[in-house]
Amino acid sequence: MKRRKALKKIGIGFTAGALMPGMIVSCSKDDPGPEVPYDGTVIIIGAGAAGLYAADILHSKGISVKVLEASNQLGGRIRSLRNQKEILVQTSADFPVELGAEIIYGNSSAFGKIIEKYALTKIELNTQATEQFILDSQAKSATDWGGDSDLAAVRNFVAALPTYGGGDVSMKQAAGVSPRADALLNSMAGNFYGSSSDQVGAKGVSEALGLIEHENNPFIIKTNPLQDIIASRFSQITNKVQLNAVVKSINYAGEKILITDKEGIEYEADKVIVTTSLGVLKSGGVTFSPGLPAAKVAGMNKIGMDHCVRLAIDFKKNFWGEDSGYIWGATLGPLMLNSGVDRSEFYRTLTVTVHGPKAQELSAMGDGILDAVLAELDAIYNNQASLFISKVINPDGTEGNRIWFLADWGKDEFFKGGMSYLKVGASVADREALAAPINNKIFFAGEATDVKGDAGTINGALNSAERVAEELIQTILSA
Numbered sequence: 001m002k003r004r005k006a007l008k009k010i011g012i013g014f015t016a017g018a019l020m021p022g023m024i025v026s027c028s029k030d031d032p033g034p035e036v037p038y039d040g041t042v043i044i045i046g047a048g049a050a051g052l053y054a055a056d057i058l059h060s061k062g063i064s065v066k067v068l069e070a071s072n073q074l075g076g077r078i079r080s081l082r083n084q085k086e087i088l089v090q091t092s093a094d095f096p097v098e099l100g101a102e103i104i105y106g107n108s109s110a111f112g113k114i115i116e117k118y119a120l121t122k123i124e125l126n127t128q129a130t131e132q133f134i135l136d137s138q139a140k141s142a143t144d145w146g147g148d149s150d151l152a153a154v155r156n157f158v159a160a161l162p163t164y165g166g167g168d169v170s171m172k173q174a175a176g177v178s179p180r181a182d183a184l185l186n187s188m189a190g191n192f193y194g195s196s197s198d199q200v201g202a203k204g205v206s207e208a209l210g211l212i213e214h215e216n217n218p219f220i221i222k223t224n225p226l227q228d229i230i231a232s233r234f235s236q237i238t239n240k241v242q243l244n245a246v247v248k249s250i251n252y253a254g255e256k257i258l259i260t261d262k263e264g265i266e267y268e269a270d271k272v273i274v275t276t277s278l279g280v281l282k283s284g285g286v287t288f289s290p291g292l293p294a295a296k297v298a299g300m301n302k303i304g305m306d307h308c309v310r311l312a313i314d315f316k317k318n319f320w321g322e323d324s325g326y327i328w329g330a331t332l333g334p335l336m337l338n339s340g341v342d343r344s345e346f347y348r349t350l351t352v353t354v355h356g357p358k359a360q361e362l363s364a365m366g367d368g369i370l371d372a373v374l375a376e377l378d379a380i381y382n383n384q385a386s387l388f389i390s391k392v393i394n395p396d397g398t399e400g401n402r403i404w405f406l407a408d409w410g411k412d413e414f415f416k417g418g419m420s421y422l423k424v425g426a427s428v429a430d431r432e433a434l435a436a437p438i439n440n441k442i443f444f445a446g447e448a449t450d451v452k453g454d455a456g457t458i459n460g461a462l463n464s465a466e467r468v469a470e471e472l473i474q475t476i477l478s479a
């Protein structure tokens, strides 16, 4: 199984965690709308956040749904280490380690509202953690950097992005910071949005940020794996999901839509919602007959979805600072998070998230990826990374393999990348083109199709589900 190959197994002996029964109860959609009379079947491709939520809404309206999911689990790019039953882990982390999405943006956002409903304990990264910024191979807080003008230039540029009025150029060109701050800019304004700062368009990001209506405070959840939260929220429709069903083609030429999976099994539907990632669509992982309309393909080509890797590295000692949250500005590991901050009596796990060309470079290194990232950490933290990396303790008491995990999202055929982003020259209108339904039969959801400014996030995936459910219901009601 490709998925299993993409998750690196290096440790032993960690019990699979799950929510305590009753801690999160499933909740039914409380939308008061009437049931929609429809005797057709809707098939949804993909059981990530978008597919599950779309299924939940339609099911709550009395519409018959079936979800075909290629992998062996729910959640898509929401994937928690504890839930990977095939990975036996020996890590010091007494909190959930995330292999995909780990941060939630906004209390009143689509995902923030789910968290509020379950009253889960949050760690607010802006107030409960301190950001560290790397310049000259040193990581320091903004206060400790004093009035460093290069740091200020990057932070001011990022803070002003929602009102950016400059040209349609890359983040790198738009910011024009000194070479000393290039890696920091790449980290905060390139990698954070899904690629490198010379690929991500400043105008597109600015337009999207301007559309966001909720506050955007970043937080993590103290004890619950995000994958459990998603599975609990949508527990009413999980029996509608068929796992290990890899859709290869969708033929919508006739009255009924014919879907064929990898095994050659055919499914018939009246309407289909496609939620597979942009990476899967771009690479032709699912083919359409007739082919996709030119406008959709044009939109798709202007949106990027680059390689992405996530490393979680376990250390014996927190040498980067217990209060640290985000650590910005490394070159090989442009986004690091002290993922135990305020969640744990241990603060010894760093997650490293890399998007874009750098992720591709690291992915090609095989196991050398760990040495490369450790070498960079050693340069910043006085050789402490190599010294303090945790190792498996063998039965005879000797130290074995180093404890780390790799999720290579770019190599995984069911994702083919990390998150979508608007390239230079692209705008939210390109996401609208990607989202446009075909013949009132084939509908498109997923984070890349979000038009409310949240693309690239769980919120974007959930927003897109609400939009697509509404579009689909309208076609039924107006038929």
Ligand SMILES: Cc1cc2nc3c(=O)[nH]c(=O)nc-3n(C[C@H](O)[C@H](O)[C@H](O)COP(=O)(O)OP(=O)(O)OC[C@H]3O[C@@H](n4cnc5c(N)ncnc54)[C@H](O)[C@@H]3O)c2cc1C
Binding pocket: 045, 046, 047, 048, 049, 050, 051, 068, 069, 070, 071, 074, 075, 076, 077, 078, 099, 100, 101, 102, 103, 104, 105, 245, 246, 247, 248, 275, 276, 277, 280, 285, 286, 308, 309, 310, 353, 409, 413, 414, 415, 417, 418, 419, 445, 446, 447, 448, 455, 456, 457, 458, 459, 460, 461
């Ligand atoms: C490393 C990483 C870190 C991230 N960090 C954050 C973060 O901190 N905060 C945040 O909000 N967002 C983050 N994101 C983005 C977030 O995870 C995604 O935007 C969101 O989960 C996407 O949901 P989706 O439903 O649109 O797509 P997906 O989760 O990709 O769901 C699509 C589903 O379709 C399935 N599928 C694919 N091909 C087929 C096929 N042929 N047939 C059937 N099924 C198929 C897939 O297996 C998958 O389950 C991160 C993403 C990554 C990769």
